[in-house]
Amino acid sequence: MYPSRFRYEAPHTVAEAIRLLAAGGDNAKVLAGGQSLVPLMKLRFAAPELVVDINNLPGLSYHRADPDGTLRIGALCRHADLERSALLAGTQPTMAAAAPLIADPIVRNRGTLVGSLCHADPQGDWASVVLSLGGSVVAEGPDGRRSIPMTDFVTGPFQNLLAPDEIAVEAVIPAAQGERRGGYLKLERRVGDFATVGVAVSLETAGEVVRRAGIALTGVGASTIAASAAAAALTGHSLTAESIAAAASAAAEAARPRTDHRGSAEYKRHMVATFVERILTRCSAEPAERAA
Amino acid sequence: MKVTLTVNGTEYARDVEPRLLLIHLLRDELGLTGSHWGCDTSNCGACVVWLDDTPVKSCTVLAVMADGHRVLTVEGLANGASLDPVQQGFAHCHGLQCGFCTPGMMLTARWLLNNNPHPSSYQVREAISGQVCRCTGYENIVKAVLWAAEYEAGG
Numbered sequence: 001m002y003p004s005r006f007r008y009e010a011p012h013t014v015a016e017a018i019r020l021l022a023a024g025g026d027n028a029k030v031l032a033g034g035q036s037l038v039p040l041m042k043l044r045f046a047a048p049e050l051v052v053d054i055n056n057l058p059g060l061s062y063h064r065a066d067p068d069g070t071l072r073i074g075a076l077c078r079h080a081d082l083e084r085s086a087l088l089a090g091t092q093p094t095m096a097a098a099a100p101l102i103a104d105p106i107v108r109n110r111g112t113l114v115g116s117l118c119h120a121d122p123q124g125d126w127a128s129v130v131l132s133l134g135g136s137v138v139a140e141g142p143d144g145r146r147s148i149p150m151t152d153f154v155t156g157p158f159q160n161l162l163a164p165d166e167i168a169v170e171a172v173i174p175a176a177q178g179e180r181r182g183g184y185l186k187l188e189r190r191v192g193d194f195a196t197v198g199v200a201v202s203l204e205t206a207g208e209v210v211r212r213a214g215i216a217l218t219g220v221g222a223s224t225i226a227a228s229a230a231a232a233a234l235t236g237h238s239l240t241a242e243s244i245a246a247a248a249s250a251a252a253e254a255a256r257p258r259t260d261h262r263g264s265a266e267y268k269r270h271m272v273a274t275f276v277e278r279i280l281t282r283c284s285a286e287p288a289e290r291a292a
Numbered sequence: 293m294k295v296t297l298t299v300n301g302t303e304y305a306r307d308v309e310p311r312l313l314l315i316h317l318l319r320d321e322l323g324l325t326g327s328h329w330g331c332d333t334s335n336c337g338a339c340v341v342w343l344d345d346t347p348v349k350s351c352t353v354l355a356v357m358a359d360g361h362r363v364l365t366v367e368g369l370a371n372g373a374s375l376d377p378v379q380q381g382f383a384h385c386h387g388l389q390c391g392f393c394t395p396g397m398m399l400t401a402r403w404l405l406n407n408n409p410h411p412s413s414y415q416v417r418e419a420i421s422g423q424v425c426r427c428t429g430y431e432n433i434v435k436a437v438l439w440a441a442e443y444e445a446g447g
Contacts, residue, residue, distance in 0.1 A: 008310035104422025109346040191421040
């Protein structure tokens with residue numbers, strides 16, 4: 001399969017990339033890892049006239065924590081970088097759990113977290129993780145930078161809030177208010193398949209009390225779903241069998257699964273509850289990660 | 293558009309369409325047909341080559357993205373007449389049947405052993421989990437990689 005013909009540019013500065021995108025209007029696409037865009041172009045689901053490859057932009061491969069614990073992930077940070085990250089392993093349990101579950105090991109060498117957020121696939125794992133952590137995306141355009149909360153960033157399946165002349169340069173995870181606990185579980189038929197169901201749970205705890213909770217669901221709706229009522233069932237309480245069951249049941253209620261070749265709607269809804277319960281039960285049994 | 297890349301230590305310059313995929317540049321333009329064009333949908337991994345220092349699925353990389361970079365294919369695995377230990381392991385352990393997935397499997401195996409010289413059988417399985425052997429000969433592929441690890445450890 002070949003993509004349709006397109007013009008290709010590989011600028012060396014963000015300013016030049018933005019200028020190219022502005023000139024390309026609605027028919028331009030940003031290419032980072034290419035692990036979603038190239039397949040879409042080969043299938044002709046996407047046929048941009050201009051592809052702006054950002055792989056030559058310097059200084060975007062990072063993921064690092066600010067002194068206050070805010071985590072920043074650059075647009076060219078690959079899934080594999082996050083999978084092998086000691087920083088994430090020590091401070092971000094939800095992200096560390098999700099990184100080895102993204103696509104397959106070879107795709108992870110190339111694909112990026114920020115690109116995955118921009119792709120806005122309802123079955124994308126990172127969107128749920130970042131949503132559960134209260135994260136945001138930093139977009140850079142001709143007028144400078146703006147921060148877009150993940151709750152607003154995805155506007156629909158495969159659609160995001162970026163203007164045609166903006167580039168998502170960074171994802172940001174705010175510092176925890178307390179200690180972090182959490183996890184990500186994904187049901188897939190085989191490695192590399194899209195999630196049948198994915199569940200991200202991120203907690204910030206003080207002692208035994210949950211100060212902030214985020215729960216988000218992958219693959220069980222037309223977009224990533226923030227299970228706010230499930231998170232609210234935990235906030236202000238300690239993790240008990242009752243609060244865990246209440247959160248699991250509220251998350252299952254928030255799911256909007258459809259029956260397809262991966263399973264029935266009923267089965268997927270059941271798996272949402274099971275995964276929420278499983279992650280929270282682990283959280284209640286294990287010591288929290290160092291606050292970050 | 294003009295691209296210059298180094299494949300298995302040799303520099304090549306070609307004028308290509310931006311939509312040309314890396315697998316087709318390697319096979320059709322450079323005549324390096326060791327890398328196989330399989331599923332064409334990023335699933336099977338028959339097309340795995342190294343781009344600089346990491347394995348990638350070359351059906352999902354544009355050839356122009358390799359401009360200025362190094363590529364390693366199965367043709368570059370042996371050191372002259374001496375087979376790479378991974379290749380020896382596949383020969384020893386019957387790690388290939390039809391051979392279609394073999395180049396990609398061996399390039400991933402080489403990368404794994406460079407980064408983890410003593411992998412467990414689970415780690416080998418994890419490393420090749422994005423690649424498909426349609427003969428279902430996984431058991432011997434895993435044995436072949438473990439054989440190479442042992443060989444390199446002097447065992």
